[in-house]
Amino acid sequence: xxxxxxxRRGASPRPIQDPKWFDxxxxxxxxxxxxxxxxxxxIFNLEQKLSEKGQExxxxxxxPHLILSIAAxxxxxxxxxxxxxxxxxxxAFLNLNTDINFLFQWLEYFQxxxxxxxxxGSQVNINSExxxxxxISIPRFKEEQTQIGNFFKQLDETIALHKRKLAKLFIxxxxxxxxxxxxxxxxxxxxxxxxxxxxKLGDIAKITxxxxxxxTKQDDSYPYPVFNGGSSNTGFYNEFNNEGNKILISARxxxxxxxxxxxxxxxxxxxCYSIDLLNKNLFDIDYVYYEMKRTQSKFTDYKQSANIxxxxxxxxxxxxxxxxxxxEQTQIGNLFKQLDETIALHKRKxxxxxxxxxxxxxxxxxxxxxxxx
Numbered sequence: 001x002x003x004x005x006x007x008r009r010g011a012s013p014r015p016i017q018d019p020k021w022f023d024x025x026x027x028x029x030x031x032x033x034x035x036x037x038x039x040x041x042x043i044f045n046l047e048q049k050l051s052e053k054g055q056e057x058x059x060x061x062x063x064p065h066l067i068l069s070i071a072a073x074x075x076x077x078x079x080x081x082x083x084x085x086x087x088x089x090x091x092a093f094l095n096l097n098t099d100i101n102f103l104f105q106w107l108e109y110f111q112x113x114x115x116x117x118x119x120x121g122s123q124v125n126i127n128s129e130x131x132x133x134x135x136i137s138i139p140r141f142k143e144e145q146t147q148i149g150n151f152f153k154q155l156d157e158t159i160a161l162h163k164r165k166l167a168k169l170f171i172x173x174x175x176x177x178x179x180x181x182x183x184x185x186x187x188x189x190x191x192x193x194x195x196x197x198x199x200k201l202g203d204i205a206k207i208t209x210x211x212x213x214x215x216t217k218q219d220d221s222y223p224y225p226v227f228n229g230g231s232s233n234t235g236f237y238n239e240f241n242n243e244g245n246k247i248l249i250s251a252r253x254x255x256x257x258x259x260x261x262x263x264x265x266x267x268x269x270x271x272c273y274s275i276d277l278l279n280k281n282l283f284d285i286d287y288v289y290y291e292m293k294r295t296q297s298k299f300t301d302y303k304q305s306a307n308i309x310x311x312x313x314x315x316x317x318x319x320x321x322x323x324x325x326x327x328e329q330t331q332i333g334n335l336f337k338q339l340d341e342t343i344a345l346h347k348r349k350x351x352x353x354x355x356x357x358x359x360x361x362x363x364x365x366x367x368x369x370x371x372x373x
Contacts, residue, residue, distance in 0.1 A: 007128050022048060026049035028084065031086055067091070106365055159350055209274070210272050218234070218235030227262070240267050241268055245280075247274075251311055257299030286330075299319075
């Protein structure tokens with residue numbers, strides 16, 4: 001790799017905590033490992049700024065460059081799109097004579113392999129010389145490098161788009177939860193026909209605990225999911241002991257108090273409470289689920305301090321929830337259900353594009369018809 005670029009290590013002013021190295025009015029950002037992980041290697045903004053004195057003590061890059069972390073999160077590639085000062089936990093590729101996006105993607109592909117090559121200690125580190133000596137195969141023609149780099153860049157932008165959409169949806173959902181269920185916006189037990197009621201869960205639902213089924217009797221080919229004390233099903237069984245449209249609460253274990261909803265038939269284990277609404281004409285399952293999910297922390301606070309954390313049936317029965325009329329419940333339940341479905345859609349798309357990228361990275365960078373450096 002040393003034949004493709006002049007490789008130089010960054011530098012850090014010392015002591016790094018001294019405020020004289022920093023100036024919020026500066027245009028030169030200070031690149032740290034935390035910025036790399038938060039922005040996934042594409043640096044468009046930096047919170048901390050270097051003063052003129054700080055800039056004198058580091059390597060300043062005014063234009064986009066390829067950078068590689070050599071400490072902490074070892075082998076993570078970075079491209080800066082804003083002027084930066086480079087911390088001594090990074091090296092910079094100067095005067096690069098190959099396509100920057102192509103090499104960025106190759107370094108992403110190679111990231112986990114630095115662990116085996118690095119210097120062991122309290123944490124693995126790599127150095128400039130190790131990177132210079134690392135061999136790499138690249139296409140003979142710059143145009144092919146650019147095409148490959150742009151292809152992966154577009155994939156990264158698509159993944160980032162779904163990530164941003166997910167973040168906005170989570171913020172929107174949180175805002176709706178706060179706005180709709182905020183006590184000051186709700187009239188409780190007034191003469192107003194649109195006022196809300198407060199009801200104990202045990203008064204409006206039947207709460208049961210399931211029956212243990214041994215893991216060896218479960219198989220992925222069976223149709224009915226098995227729920228126990230976890231946040232998801234533990235396997236599948238050829239029988240069911242509950243119809244769908246019920247709310248589940250993990251009764252014990254590390255995830256005690258976790259609330260879930262299932263619409264299909266399932267098997268409830270002996271570490272799982274099943275909540276079945278008694279009058280479905282008065283209470284909407286989706287509304288009750290979201291109202292309970294919003295206050296899930298109450299159940300985690302109830303965890304009994306024993307060797308195995310647990311939530312008692314009494315705690316579940318005495319949970320107080322706020323309920324409007326059935327029409328309003330249905331509207332609220334549908335709103336959050338649609339939000340969750342949209343969130344799940346973008347999660348699937350993001351995961352799909354990430355898988356596509358990994359497949360292409362593996363195939364693209366194992367070809368032998370590239371020029372080796």
